Amino acid sequence: MSKRLTLVLGGVRAGKSRHAQALAQAGQRVLVVATSEAGDAEMAARIQAHRAERPAHWDTLEEPLDLVTALAPRLPNYDTVLLDCLTLWVSNRLLSPPDAGQDPRDISAEAHRLLRLYEQGDASWIVVSNEVGLGVIPANELARAYADELGRVNQVFAAAADDVTVMFAGVPVNINALSSDGTR
Amino acid sequence: MSKRLTLVLGGVRAGKSRHAQALAQAGQRVLVVATSEAGDAEMAARIQAHRAERPAHWDTLEEPLDLVTALAPRLPNYDTVLLDCLTLWVSNRLLSPPDAGQDPRDISAEAHRLLRLYEQGDASWIVVSNEVGLGVIPANELARAYADELGRVNQVFAAAADDVTVMFAGVPVNINALSSDGTR
Amino acid sequence: MSKRLTLVLGGVRAGKSRHAQALAQAGQRVLVVATSEAGDAEMAARIQAHRAERPAHWDTLEEPLDLVTALAPRLPNYDTVLLDCLTLWVSNRLLSPPDAGQDPRDISAEAHRLLRLYEQGDASWIVVSNEVGLGVIPANELARAYADELGRVNQVFAAAADDVTVMFAGVPVNINALSSDGTR
Numbered sequence: 001m002s003k004r005l006t007l008v009l010g011g012v013r014a015g016k017s018r019h020a021q022a023l024a025q026a027g028q029r030v031l032v033v034a035t036s037e038a039g040d041a042e043m044a045a046r047i048q049a050h051r052a053e054r055p056a057h058w059d060t061l062e063e064p065l066d067l068v069t070a071l072a073p074r075l076p077n078y079d080t081v082l083l084d085c086l087t088l089w090v091s092n093r094l095l096s097p098p099d100a101g102q103d104p105r106d107i108s109a110e111a112h113r114l115l116r117l118y119e120q121g122d123a124s125w126i127v128v129s130n131e132v133g134l135g136v137i138p139a140n141e142l143a144r145a146y147a148d149e150l151g152r153v154n155q156v157f158a159a160a161a162d163d164v165t166v167m168f169a170g171v172p173v174n175i176n177a178l179s180s181d182g183t184r
Numbered sequence: 185m186s187k188r189l190t191l192v193l194g195g196v197r198a199g200k201s202r203h204a205q206a207l208a209q210a211g212q213r214v215l216v217v218a219t220s221e222a223g224d225a226e227m228a229a230r231i232q233a234h235r236a237e238r239p240a241h242w243d244t245l246e247e248p249l250d251l252v253t254a255l256a257p258r259l260p261n262y263d264t265v266l267l268d269c270l271t272l273w274v275s276n277r278l279l280s281p282p283d284a285g286q287d288p289r290d291i292s293a294e295a296h297r298l299l300r301l302y303e304q305g306d307a308s309w310i311v312v313s314n315e316v317g318l319g320v321i322p323a324n325e326l327a328r329a330y331a332d333e334l335g336r337v338n339q340v341f342a343a344a345a346d347d348v349t350v351m352f353a354g355v356p357v358n359i360n361a362l363s364s365d366g367t368r
Numbered sequence: 369m370s371k372r373l374t375l376v377l378g379g380v381r382a383g384k385s386r387h388a389q390a391l392a393q394a395g396q397r398v399l400v401v402a403t404s405e406a407g408d409a410e411m412a413a414r415i416q417a418h419r420a421e422r423p424a425h426w427d428t429l430e431e432p433l434d435l436v437t438a439l440a441p442r443l444p445n446y447d448t449v450l451l452d453c454l455t456l457w458v459s460n461r462l463l464s465p466p467d468a469g470q471d472p473r474d475i476s477a478e479a480h481r482l483l484r485l486y487e488q489g490d491a492s493w494i495v496v497s498n499e500v501g502l503g504v505i506p507a508n509e510l511a512r513a514y515a516d517e518l519g520r521v522n523q524v525f526a527a528a529a530d531d532v533t534v535m536f537a538g539v540p541v542n543i544n545a546l547s548s549d550g551t552r
Binding site: 010011012013014015042130131132133134135136138143146147168169170171172173174178 | 191193195315316317318319320321325328331332334335336338339341342343348350359360362363
């Protein structure tokens with residue numbers, strides 16, 4: 001079976017993680033890449049709830065920022081990567097102070113490096129992300145920058161994905177299969 | 185004709201109510217369950233506009249909170265229930281003070297009780313709700329709780345629905361018919 | 369070849385403009401109608417980026433408010449109109465002070481006049497707009513009015529359009545082709 005890149009998009013509480021986990025069940029050796037940080041009690045509870053839903057034999061890598069560095073050496077051990085989610089990764093990088101060597105805010109370039117990692121390996125990836133651009137555009141400058149960055153990153157993965165699934169109220173819709181547009 | 189559960193999802197001004205009303209025209213004895221409260225002039229005007237669009241022979245039940253209690257005794261008189269909408273019902277319950285007997289904020293459990301009412305009866309239900317999770321996630325804690333609760337309630341009804349229709353700019357898209365995903 | 373009305377809907381950074389431009393490539397004489405105003409540096413940069421992506425031989429009409437007046441005399445010279453976007457046009461009109469002769473906030477009526485201009489001419493129109501109603505409904509009254517007005521305008525164009533395309537992460541989905549609903 002050849003590898004496959006799947007992007008699972010959707011809003012808050014749309015069943016993205018559950019659907020992504022159901023897809024990952026097809027894998028033998030599954031690595032969950034969790035990008036969330038348990039900064040407060042609410043987030044800690046969300047992380048714990050997500051973890052409880054996953055099979056016990058799956059491995060988990062927690063990395064909020066440097067996905068490429070953390071993931072590259074581990075990749076050969078797995079046939080399936082479940083990356084949950086791009087949303088928090090973009091948020092974490094956007095809010096990080098730029099360090100000497102590298103600007104953590106250079107997010108699109110890092111998204112392309114991450115995609116190259118997928119392309120060079122043998123594992124299937126299931127990547128979860130939020131769509132956040134369909135509400136009233138926030139007056140807040142950081143929120144606008146966030147929606148822009150995340151939208152760009154989602155496009156990077158969607159353009160390369162075999163399947164792009166949008167979740168509505170728990171119902172998965174594979175829009176790549178529906179898109180018959182000749183301009184793409 | 186057997187009964188049918190339809191969930192009509194969509195954003196603000198997407199034509200949800202108009203579409204739901206068009207679907208309800210197939211019924212002989214139609215009960216509209218309105219969950220809105222005319223708390224201010226803007227809302228009163230919206231309620232009035234919605235009512236003017238409906239056929240005069242439809243009955244209307246106005247109930248902002250206790251849908252199960254209010255609906256159960258009336259159900260045998262109707263073959264079609266148009267519930268418009270879950271959005272305000274969740275909002276009304278979330279903002280209600282917990283009383284002695286029952287916590288009005290226990291919304292998911294009440295959604296399941298409501299669904300059981302549908303399952304036990306003979307009427308078709310057309311249920312309207314907003315999708316609110318596709319914008320930038322609000323910093324406000326109550327707004328986040330609201331998006332979470334409504335998302336959960338939408339999933340409860342979507343999982344049981346024969347048709348899940350998402351409205352975009354007045355165009356209905358039946359996503360259950362599109363969803364060919366084997367994991368569901 | 370007969371003319372065609374296409375509405376390209378989507379969120380922030382979903383690839384709407386790029387997709388609309390790809391569709392407009394089929395035209396011989398293309399007029400871009402840009403509704404944005406370079407009010408600040410961020411907007412000026414967005415306008416410049418959009419312009420750099422377009423073929424040099426396309427003409428551009430910049431008009432933030434009076435689309436009908438500005439467009440009518442120019443229409444006979446073009447076979448393709450790319451209107452990008454309704455979002456900012458609605459926002460510009462909503463924020464304009466009412467003048468003596470005409471209330472710039474009477475937006476739905478103006479949308480219908482604009483649509484009549486399309487119907488009377490020979491050119492194909494590709495119309496770009498945002499969907500902004502799928503986030504948590506803003507507490508701010510102006511933001512709610514904006515979501516309402518834009519939703520109404522989108523419905524005016526969607527009801528008349530040959531194709532309604534919703535963009536998700538750069539993937540176009542033609543929902544008119546998917547909508548098999550008999551009530552529409």
